[in-house]
Amino acid sequence: MGNPATLKKISARLNISISTVSRALKNHPDISEKTKRKVKELALLMEYEPNVYAVHLRTNKSRVFGLIVPVISNLFYDSFIAAVEEEARRNGYSLIILQSGDDPLQESENLRLCKTNRVDGIFISLVANSRSAPLYQKLNAGGIPVVFFDIVPEDGSFDRICMADEEAAGMAAHTITRYKKQRVLALLGKPELSITKKRKEAFLDVFKKETGGPAVEVRHCYSSEEARKLVSAALSKKTRPDHIFCMSDELLIGTMKSLYQSGLDIPGDISVLAISNGFIPGLYKPEITYIETSGFELGKLSVKRMLEKMEGATAARSILLPSRLVAGGSL
């Protein structure tokens, strides 16, 4: 009762060979219905479950995905992970999760771990200053499909799935100009990330094209707290901004801390627009207007793409998930 059932034990009890048991359980046409019935009955009784390690060893497939992410505890990533887990499970895959913690070395180590664990595919969102490029070149060469999401390499020869960052940032900029704002403070994330570059460029492009548009001041922040300080500093100037744009939830949180403390009326004195997963904006009063980026949708798309790759889709693709404006009361 202690140790688990194996093909061998079943075959011994039935006085038939191991291979017959194996085939019977798989409905191989070579095996008679009578034998199949006997085998299946006993297998059920003995609670037989194939030993995945033996199967993997034999087949060289693990039915496990690796997922590497800077941090788990993050409103965007956790919904992404939730979606990937669900979809992977629905397709018979398990999910191993690894955090890189903003450390390029840990990221490389995690990729190595994925390789060691012989996962069938890898989802990865890069840390800032990622140095893993040679590693995923090798993984691809070794036949392990890699799907990049959210924070992706600039090289278009990889499979990449992102929010439509340019579109979202452009949409934000258009919305802001439409409201005839005069002095815009734009808070962006880490400047070395591709996602920041893309959003920044698209955002500024719109303003450049609109002559007589508002003045824009761009600031990069590495944390929520830094955003709070920046906003507080900006508010204390004699010509304070009349609009603040935040490219992420993290920055929005810092911004709102400062705005709440300032006592300014939103959107009367100053308006706010964010790019967000949608959870945080709903907590404030007024609720913050935002451009939605759904980690959940992105996750589902990523798994879909991964499965395509496993089926043999070889050419690299870059997929963009469109976003939409969700109106709150902050603009």
Add this chain to the structure above:
Amino acid sequence: MGNPATLKKISARLNISISTVSRALKNHPDISEKTKRKVKELALLMEYEPNVYAVHLRTNKSRVFGLIVPVISNLFYDSFIAAVEEEARRNGYSLIILQSGDDPLQESENLRLCKTNRVDGIFISLVANSRSAPLYQKLNAGGIPVVFFDIVPEDGSFDRICMADEEAAGMAAHTITRYKKQRVLALLGKPELSITKKRKEAFLDVFKKETGGPAVEVRHCYSSEEARKLVSAALSKKTRPDHIFCMSDELLIGTMKSLYQSGLDIPGDISVLAISNGFIPGLYKPEITYIETSGFELGKLSVKRMLEKMEGATAARSILLPSRLVAGGSL
């Protein structure tokens, strides 16, 4: 270059036996330093990595933990998961994550998946109306250690790691009575969860002991939205509560939505106290006073306990993580 290196390939190149290669890589004393050096050099060159599936098959150990949780996308669980991932990795374990999605059947299925994947240990937080009791009995019997956390079975014969729920709820109640509140609305979560029962009981106990204490109205909610409605309804009564207690972040969010909308002053007109992970309370103005429950700490403790069990700690223990009051401005 394509397929990975194996002991066999190394042994062939060096004209020595497989077992010698294996032992050389493990620094077995039987092997001469010269041979070890040669083997290790070539292994490095060929980028040898042991095939984990072969190792697991041979040793019957997988160095993988399973983690089952109702949902990933949750402020408490995601920090818990983050901690477990980190600690597990530091100890050479990988982590497979599964969501039960509030579905007892999925929970059972996930336990089965853990067994199929032959994990070395399982962390699990139960869903409401969990029906998996027989399963983990069997897992324990089968030698797979199980550590329950947060939402745990009532049966004390299992290893359980929770927040000190009684203590936290008692602390909340004491704090509230100290502020001389008159009419308290207490919002609790799903009544069928052990965590709700414990918190409710401890909370009410304190009030019972204090003669002349405030009147308490207890309500159970299944969602944030339900909490919002309940609070709104309570506020529109002629004698509205002067304090609201929320046993979780989820309920706090609903409560604050209603309070923000009501325009009431916090804590002037009505005060608020929550049990929380600490992230949400800081977003509001005023910041909400809360009793802290750290998912991160709980995660670290859980891994520690798991490792103890793997080392042979056999007797079941129930561990309580103490909590502390974090003062905001809502009371």
Add this chain to the structure above:
DNA sequence: AACATTTCCGCAAATGTTTGCGGTGGAAAA
């Protein structure tokens, strides 16, 4: 009756690793 075909099943190799045991060669002890 001889032959061909079908049905059903077992043998054995292979996947990569670990490990108990036995063996070889040389040096030191008797």
Add this chain to the structure above:
DNA sequence: TTTTCCACCGCAAACATTTGCGGAAATGTT
């Protein structure tokens, strides 16, 4: 010289499974 001992290494089994191949028995065909 024979024995003992030690340092070093290989053999082979075992882990559980899959699968190509071959083979026996039963059935069908002339």
